[in-house]
Amino acid sequence: MKKPETAVTKKKKKPRSRAGETWHRLKKNKGAMIGLAIIIILVLIALYTSIFWDYNTMIVKVNIPERVQPPSRAHPFGTDDMGRDVLIRTLYGTKYSLIIGFGATAIGLIIGVLLGAVAGYFGGFLEDVIMRATDIFASIPAILMGMVIVCVLGTSLPNLLIAVGITAVPAFTRITRSMVLTIRNQEYIEAAKCIGTPNLKIIITEVIPNSLSPIIVVASSRIGSCTIQAAGLSFLGFGVPAPAPEWGAMISLSRNYIRTAPWMTLFPSLFIIIMVLAFNILGDGLRDALDPKLRR
Amino acid sequence: MNVEVENINQTENEQLDTCETVLEVKDLVVHYELEDETVEAVNGISFSLKRGQTIGLVGETGAGKTTTALSILNLLPDPPGVIKNGEIIVCGHKMLELKPQELEKIRGKEISMIFQDPMTALNPVMTVGEQIAESIRLHEGLSRKEAFERAQEMLELVGIPGERAIDYPHQFSGGMKQRVVIAIALACNPYVLLADEPTTALDVTIQAQVLDMINDLKNRLGTALVMITHDLGVVAEICDLVAVMYAGRIVEYGTLEDVFVHTRHPYTEGLFNSLPNISDKNSELKPIPGLMPDPTKLPPGCAFAPRCQYATEACRAAQPTPTYFNDTHYVLCTRYNEPDFRLLTRGI
Amino acid sequence: MSDVMLEVRNLKKYFKTIRGTVHAVDDVSFTVERGKTLGIVGESGCGKSTVGRCLLRLLEPTSGEIRFEGIDICGARGSELKKLRKDMQMIFQDPYSSLNPRKTIRDIIAAPLLENKIIPNATKKDIDARVLELMETVGLAERLFNSYPHELDGGRRQRVGIARALAVEPKFIVCDEPVSALDVSIQAQILNLLKKLQRDRGLTFIFITHNLSVVHYFSDDIIVMYLGQIVEKAPAQELFENPMHPYTKALLSAILVPEIGKRKERIRLTGEVTSPIDPPDRCRFEKRCHYACDLCNKGTPQLIEVRPNHFVACHRVQKDCNTITAGG
Numbered sequence: 001m002k003k004p005e006t007a008v009t010k011k012k013k014k015p016r017s018r019a020g021e022t023w024h025r026l027k028k029n030k031g032a033m034i035g036l037a038i039i040i041i042l043v044l045i046a047l048y049t050s051i052f053w054d055y056n057t058m059i060v061k062v063n064i065p066e067r068v069q070p071p072s073r074a075h076p077f078g079t080d081d082m083g084r085d086v087l088i089r090t091l092y093g094t095k096y097s098l099i100i101g102f103g104a105t106a107i108g109l110i111i112g113v114l115l116g117a118v119a120g121y122f123g124g125f126l127e128d129v130i131m132r133a134t135d136i137f138a139s140i141p142a143i144l145m146g147m148v149i150v151c152v153l154g155t156s157l158p159n160l161l162i163a164v165g166i167t168a169v170p171a172f173t174r175i176t177r178s179m180v181l182t183i184r185n186q187e188y189i190e191a192a193k194c195i196g197t198p199n200l201k202i203i204i205t206e207v208i209p210n211s212l213s214p215i216i217v218v219a220s221s222r223i224g225s226c227t228i229q230a231a232g233l234s235f236l237g238f239g240v241p242a243p244a245p246e247w248g249a250m251i252s253l254s255r256n257y258i259r260t261a262p263w264m265t266l267f268p269s270l271f272i273i274i275m276v277l278a279f280n281i282l283g284d285g286l287r288d289a290l291d292p293k294l295r296r
Numbered sequence: 297m298n299v300e301v302e303n304i305n306q307t308e309n310e311q312l313d314t315c316e317t318v319l320e321v322k323d324l325v326v327h328y329e330l331e332d333e334t335v336e337a338v339n340g341i342s343f344s345l346k347r348g349q350t351i352g353l354v355g356e357t358g359a360g361k362t363t364t365a366l367s368i369l370n371l372l373p374d375p376p377g378v379i380k381n382g383e384i385i386v387c388g389h390k391m392l393e394l395k396p397q398e399l400e401k402i403r404g405k406e407i408s409m410i411f412q413d414p415m416t417a418l419n420p421v422m423t424v425g426e427q428i429a430e431s432i433r434l435h436e437g438l439s440r441k442e443a444f445e446r447a448q449e450m451l452e453l454v455g456i457p458g459e460r461a462i463d464y465p466h467q468f469s470g471g472m473k474q475r476v477v478i479a480i481a482l483a484c485n486p487y488v489l490l491a492d493e494p495t496t497a498l499d500v501t502i503q504a505q506v507l508d509m510i511n512d513l514k515n516r517l518g519t520a521l522v523m524i525t526h527d528l529g530v531v532a533e534i535c536d537l538v539a540v541m542y543a544g545r546i547v548e549y550g551t552l553e554d555v556f557v558h559t560r561h562p563y564t565e566g567l568f569n570s571l572p573n574i575s576d577k578n579s580e581l582k583p584i585p586g587l588m589p590d591p592t593k594l595p596p597g598c599a600f601a602p603r604c605q606y607a608t609e610a611c612r613a614a615q616p617t618p619t620y621f622n623d624t625h626y627v628l629c630t631r632y633n634e635p636d637f638r639l640l641t642r643g644i
Numbered sequence: 645m646s647d648v649m650l651e652v653r654n655l656k657k658y659f660k661t662i663r664g665t666v667h668a669v670d671d672v673s674f675t676v677e678r679g680k681t682l683g684i685v686g687e688s689g690c691g692k693s694t695v696g697r698c699l700l701r702l703l704e705p706t707s708g709e710i711r712f713e714g715i716d717i718c719g720a721r722g723s724e725l726k727k728l729r730k731d732m733q734m735i736f737q738d739p740y741s742s743l744n745p746r747k748t749i750r751d752i753i754a755a756p757l758l759e760n761k762i763i764p765n766a767t768k769k770d771i772d773a774r775v776l777e778l779m780e781t782v783g784l785a786e787r788l789f790n791s792y793p794h795e796l797d798g799g800r801r802q803r804v805g806i807a808r809a810l811a812v813e814p815k816f817i818v819c820d821e822p823v824s825a826l827d828v829s830i831q832a833q834i835l836n837l838l839k840k841l842q843r844d845r846g847l848t849f850i851f852i853t854h855n856l857s858v859v860h861y862f863s864d865d866i867i868v869m870y871l872g873q874i875v876e877k878a879p880a881q882e883l884f885e886n887p888m889h890p891y892t893k894a895l896l897s898a899i900l901v902p903e904i905g906k907r908k909e910r911i912r913l914t915g916e917v918t919s920p921i922d923p924p925d926r927c928r929f930e931k932r933c934h935y936a937c938d939l940c941n942k943g944t945p946q947l948i949e950v951r952p953n954h955f956v957a958c959h960r961v962q963k964d965c966n967t968i969t970a971g972g
Contacts (some may be wrong), residue, residue, distance in 0.1 A: 187737070193758050194700060195760065196725075
């Protein structure tokens with residue numbers, strides 16, 4: 001039921017910008033705040049471990065006497081088949097998932113948004129070419145695409161980023177194009193043309209900033225799926241090369257021990273789930289907060 | 297066709313006889329309670345309608361007209377809308393005290409509403425005949441076939457060929473869609489019809505036709521009509537009574553002649569002076585300066601005082617009380633406490 | 645000799661769709677004199693907004709000539725077009741979608757100043773000062789400088805749109821239903837503002853609307869459009885006192901006057917509306933016209949002057965007028 005319009009827009013005691021309004025609404029969503037808190041904690045863990053922990057002594061040093069130990073006071077998450085502390089490796093592995101999660105999404109966003117904006121704004125032949133290419137690209141399974149790219153470029157963190165990033169492009173292209181199709185008929189775009197603004201400038205300064213809301217929502221949930229994809233590729237051996245404690249790689253190395261030493265696979269899996277859940281819940285909350293129709 | 301209409305009237309004559317005043321609104325106060333502030337949308341409205349009468353609720357955006365209409369049907373979005381005070385009586389039923397199931401029986405049958413935008417008021421995946429029949433089946437318990445036949449009759453009544461009952465909304469133009477909406481609203485022959493700016497979205501020539509049709513139907517079926525509009529031309533065309541609303545109150549109320557010929561309230565005067573005069577091209581428009589007040593911060597005195605050229609300290613200090621000019625005509629204006637006060641350009 | 649600022653000849657705008665070619669604007673010609681206002685009136689689908697947009701090259705005309713101060717602007721490209729844009733501006737209909745919701749009022753009004761380098765070697769202070777000047781001209785309070793559109797009501801937003809249009813110091817402004825979305829008292833404020841601006845700055849206006857009383861008040865001359873064609877053209881008062889085309893008569897009879905006792909005989913328009921897709925070469929109003937006769941299928945009626953400065957496109961009216969002039 002649409003609320004009838006009131007004569008004058010309500011003037012709040014302190015006028016908020018749109019970002020401020022969004023943040024204010026987001027704060028009320030407990031799930032989203034928990035998700036945000038988890039993400040902040042994970043980021044802090046990643047920063048702390050990368051700066052202060054010594055990779056060689058703590059993460060990769062083989063320690064055969066202590067291999068395959070169940071969780072204990074000395075090793076709260078147990079040890080893996082090389083005697084390395086699972087807790088320490090899991091915590092250190094946070095950085096890989098975060099880097100790929102954010103990085104791949106960023107790559108997908110930048111390329112996808114530009115393509116989608118151009119397709120939506122100019123229409124015609126250009127739009128057809130871009131969108132059909134996107135469709136073809138999106139119909140190839142992402143894991144397969146990732147494998148092919150890593151095969152060509154080689155296994156390393158940057159290449160993994162590119163592989164996962166490229167598979168994230170279609171989602172952004174599509175969402176941007178549909179937003180742009182709506183926006184380009186708005187009168188303020190006509191007004192911008194009227195005063196002589198060149199098309200590229202219109203796209204960058206008028207169109208894209210107004211399409212941000214759904215793009216942000218797609219991005220936040222993409223981070224979760226990029227993380228899973230990276231873990232999947234690493235599990236298959238196409239990801240960050242051993243002995244890096246990337247979560248997917250850790251699960252892969254421990255697969256023979258699933259029955260006998262489940263802690264080796266359990267903890268990295270748990271962390272993947274927590275991180276992806278956190279981003280998804282935050283994404284849901286952002287979507288609700290950004291939706292002006294839900295304003296009461 | 298006409299015979300059937302008369303039959304409807306006849307069977308319900310017994311009920312109608314007991315229901316002379318079809319709608320009564322008493323001291324309605326409605327607020328929208330938001331997180332930071334409260335919008336005082338309606339601040340004490342009272343009016344009543346007899347069978348077959350038409351009242352125009354006139355006012356600009358934010359005056360509280362739509363809120364009033366939704367409150368009558370008890371359809372306010374809650375939260376944030378809250379009816380703080382008031383009574384609404386439709387043919388003896390106290391709308392604000394009824395349970396949802398009882399309300400459902402009354403809505404559509406004894407009182408119904410048509411909204412401004414015909415484009416979104418119809419379900420795009422149902423034929424128009426089905427949509428009219430739905431209301432009939434719900435309230436009158438007819439079989440599917442019988443209800444559909446009645447639906448076709450309703451279409452004829454609003455000037456659309458009955459064969460088109462099997463068409464979908466997108467196959468009709470804007471004006472025709474609005475007629476379908478009217479057919480749905482009048483299908484069960486309600487006592488009262490609420491019409492919220494029903495012709496604003498339509499072209500000029502269609503607007504006149506649809507208004508004529510509403511008027512004609514209303515006279516034939518004896519329906520009372522609450523016409524919500526900002527257009528004084530529409531009011532002049534079909535209303536018997538006029539209530540001019542400002543900031544949630546009725547500032548002037550009377551018969552058509554009272555308000556149009558013997559205009560008393562400065563706001564009403566301002567509305568008339570804002571309209572271009574077709575007979576005199578060179579007369580200047582005299583708009584009302586300023587804007588409607590913020591409904592979250594209404595002033596303590598008369599809400600129109602900040603914009604009123606006649607305002608005095610007394611006006612700003614306290615709420616005006618009604619001044620009556622005859623049985624039907626009153627205004628809310630403190631200046632009329634003075635015996636010689638007159639408007640400068642109207643009501644002379 | 646009158647000073648013609650804009651001359652439009654045989655303007656056509658067709659849209660190709662799956663179902664055929666939509667003749668949105670079909671062979672429209674008119675002139676506008678400097679300092680005057682031309683009103684274009686018609687119902688939805690008549691093509692009036694399309695004409696407005698073609699004049700500003702927001703839509704590319706399919707064919708025809710548009711001469712602004714003698715120069716054909718249809719062929720203008722690039723920097724030439726940009727220069728023209730400084731002279732011709734538009735005020736849009738919807739105050740809610742004509743302002744970028746993410747920009748402040750200051751940025752919205754400053755954009756045309758910056759884009760067209762109106763103030764040479766401008767510093768931020770220069771721009772800000774000019775923006776404040778413009779805001780004052782249109783009646784916007786200084787405190788709204790850093791506000792966002794969603795904080796303003798419809799009337800104020802429309803004033804921002806007017807300030808934006810004035811920023812480039814145009815000579816000619818197309819107003820596309822500038823007050824239709826506003827409340828009555830705000831409408832009057834904006835109309836007065838527009839009239840004052842015209843007087844003070846010698847602006848020339850084209851005023852597009854479906855509201856007959858407003859167009860009568862604001863225009864010197866009026867064009868009535870129906871399905872892409874001009875059916876009648878006359879000075880404002882003349883049109884209202886002596887409407888000649890049957891469609892104009894129907895339109896005028898449909899005006900609801902806010903006075904009692906003035907109920908007129910309504911001319912009801914019944915009958916099919918001709919489709920704008922590939923229309924046949926005959927009068928497009930014939931099927932709904934109560935005045936129709938056997939002349940109506942003899943090709944599209946042309947605009948002929950039947951009274952001084954009063955043009956009508958109707959076979960029967962022209963024949964009647966000829967008979968009168970021939971007979972007497």
